[in-house]
Amino acid sequence: MTSRFSLRRALPEVLLYLVLILVSAVVLFPLYYALDSSLLSAGQAASYPPTLFPTEPHFENFAAALQQAPLLRYLFNSTVQSTLVMLGQLITASLAAYAFAFIDFKGRNFFFLVFLSTLMIPWEATIIPNYLFVRSLKWADTYQGLAVPFMATAFGTFLLRQFFLSIPKDLHDAATIDGCGHLRFLSTIVLPLARPALGTLAVYSFLQTYNQYLWPLLITSTQSMRTVQVGITLLQDEERFTFNIVMAGIVIILLPTIILFVLANRQLIRGLTAGAVKG
Amino acid sequence: MAVTQSARSIGSSFNRSTPAVTAARWRALRNFFAAMLFLLPSLVIFILFVFWPLWQNFWLSTYATDPIGRPSIFVGLDQYQRLLQNPDFPNSLTVSLTFALLTVPATLIVSLFLATLSNARLRGISIFRTIFSYTIAVSSATASLIFLYLFNVATGPLNYFLSLLRLPPVDWLTSTTTALPSLALTTTWLQLGLNTIILLAGMQGISDEFYESAKIDGAAFWDSFRHITIPLLSPTIFFLLVVDTLSALQTFTQVQVMTKGGPVQSTDVLVYAIYRQFYFNGNYGYAAAQATVLFFIMLILTIIQFGVIERRVFYQ
Numbered sequence: 001m002t003s004r005f006s007l008r009r010a011l012p013e014v015l016l017y018l019v020l021i022l023v024s025a026v027v028l029f030p031l032y033y034a035l036d037s038s039l040l041s042a043g044q045a046a047s048y049p050p051t052l053f054p055t056e057p058h059f060e061n062f063a064a065a066l067q068q069a070p071l072l073r074y075l076f077n078s079t080v081q082s083t084l085v086m087l088g089q090l091i092t093a094s095l096a097a098y099a100f101a102f103i104d105f106k107g108r109n110f111f112f113l114v115f116l117s118t119l120m121i122p123w124e125a126t127i128i129p130n131y132l133f134v135r136s137l138k139w140a141d142t143y144q145g146l147a148v149p150f151m152a153t154a155f156g157t158f159l160l161r162q163f164f165l166s167i168p169k170d171l172h173d174a175a176t177i178d179g180c181g182h183l184r185f186l187s188t189i190v191l192p193l194a195r196p197a198l199g200t201l202a203v204y205s206f207l208q209t210y211n212q213y214l215w216p217l218l219i220t221s222t223q224s225m226r227t228v229q230v231g232i233t234l235l236q237d238e239e240r241f242t243f244n245i246v247m248a249g250i251v252i253i254l255l256p257t258i259i260l261f262v263l264a265n266r267q268l269i270r271g272l273t274a275g276a277v278k279g
Numbered sequence: 280m281a282v283t284q285s286a287r288s289i290g291s292s293f294n295r296s297t298p299a300v301t302a303a304r305w306r307a308l309r310n311f312f313a314a315m316l317f318l319l320p321s322l323v324i325f326i327l328f329v330f331w332p333l334w335q336n337f338w339l340s341t342y343a344t345d346p347i348g349r350p351s352i353f354v355g356l357d358q359y360q361r362l363l364q365n366p367d368f369p370n371s372l373t374v375s376l377t378f379a380l381l382t383v384p385a386t387l388i389v390s391l392f393l394a395t396l397s398n399a400r401l402r403g404i405s406i407f408r409t410i411f412s413y414t415i416a417v418s419s420a421t422a423s424l425i426f427l428y429l430f431n432v433a434t435g436p437l438n439y440f441l442s443l444l445r446l447p448p449v450d451w452l453t454s455t456t457t458a459l460p461s462l463a464l465t466t467t468w469l470q471l472g473l474n475t476i477i478l479l480a481g482m483q484g485i486s487d488e489f490y491e492s493a494k495i496d497g498a499a500f501w502d503s504f505r506h507i508t509i510p511l512l513s514p515t516i517f518f519l520l521v522v523d524t525l526s527a528l529q530t531f532t533q534v535q536v537m538t539k540g541g542p543v544q545s546t547d548v549l550v551y552a553i554y555r556q557f558y559f560n561g562n563y564g565y566a567a568a569q570a571t572v573l574f575f576i577m578l579i580l581t582i583i584q585f586g587v588i589e590r591r592v593f594y595q
Contacts, residue, residue, distance in 0.1 A: 017401070020401075024411070027393075027471065030425045034421075048433065092320040092324065096318050099313075099318050103310055103314045105314035106311050111314075121574070122529055124573060125333065126332035127332075133327075148324070149327075157321065207416060211418035211420075213535075218558065233420050243428060250424055257417070258417070268415070272476060
């Protein structure tokens, strides 16, 4: 608290607001520029100096982007991939976190280390065998090829375990005496209590997957299986799309994630900082 | 309790087992199998897509491969020897490390500034916090495309702003000296959100008492920032230093979208070189050797991080 007072003492409040607004403008500029360009006419988009205020906004650019490019198909593919990964991670991470939090078993520390070690293996170091393996399964250009490799998460398991540990152990003991099995205890008591943590993991894994680039680039090659991130960069390579239309496409695929971020801001931040700050 | 005690006093010989021992052992066994069932889905995925491919990658790097990636001839460590002889690999290594040096300190310094600003107690500060962190939701592909247009030498707004300030235009992505810094600028912007959020959480975790005593001493803002905030924040800063370095070394999208490794390989970062070697040239073994080197560089960084965090926990 006092840090805020001392900062306020150092700089008068008005000046502080000015700095905040100026810095915000710089941070927001790339997003503003995308929005601005997506509303320009083809002529304005090609002219110099750049038109930084769209005086007559051309909203038809969005319709053009959706019609001329298979953007809706890309959006559908990305949504399917991200939803599959999200559901997969919620299931595998809840189960694993439950075992780590509630079951007293031999080798628990060992398996915890196994999970931890996956965080030390960069995806890029395993990408060649993964690519060859997934292709040998005939999973290229399929949703399972896009989603299955990411359906387990050490980060998510730790996040949920941390939350599960805050649930009183007595509750678990009472439930086992009542003859309540592990799965029933997990589904009727633990998961409903853990809704905030599950929400954090859901938003996080959805965003992560939706924003993926390298894996979908490698594993999809047909137009109908491309995801948004790969698809949008391909639009840019095509001559027939003018820059305002590409920008309209960018805005269409960017807005859902920014809206999701603004809505789920607090939950997402709590999840992200839990690991980092506690160490 | 009673069960474990009796189990211990009797020991674990099989022929003298009593009902108590059997019960304890039975329960341990049952717990183990229950736990395994719960861990199994995650373990299967990790084995298939993390551990097994990691092993396969080492193995692949000791083979020459046919055009569809099947290992054909065992070549031992020849691929690694080729890495050192071929100028491409040392170039990629240098480019990646330079990229990390250009990106990481800049990201940390700007994020510290943003976090300090958004830690101010002002009306409406949560709006600014959201603005300073929204790049978390922005994908590397869309960021790269937007910056590609921002950097356009002839019509882009950045050179237009420079011309307004009567400064000469910059070549941005088209010159070997400015291409890598331009990619670093894009990446810094992209990383600001995550870094600011984590630093702000760290700042909010510092107890007020530290500042109270500083206020009595009459320390100015800058003094308390230097002598209280920075030292107490150092574990968080160190955490981000490692996380940012790892993510800089894994950069791919920006290069693929904006420069394709050029001009003249000046932005040919490691992951892009790996991609090029196996995806376009079909040199699976050679690319696997590069991936192995990447793995070890990142492993060493992670071990250093764990070492430092351990020490911090110990001191607390």
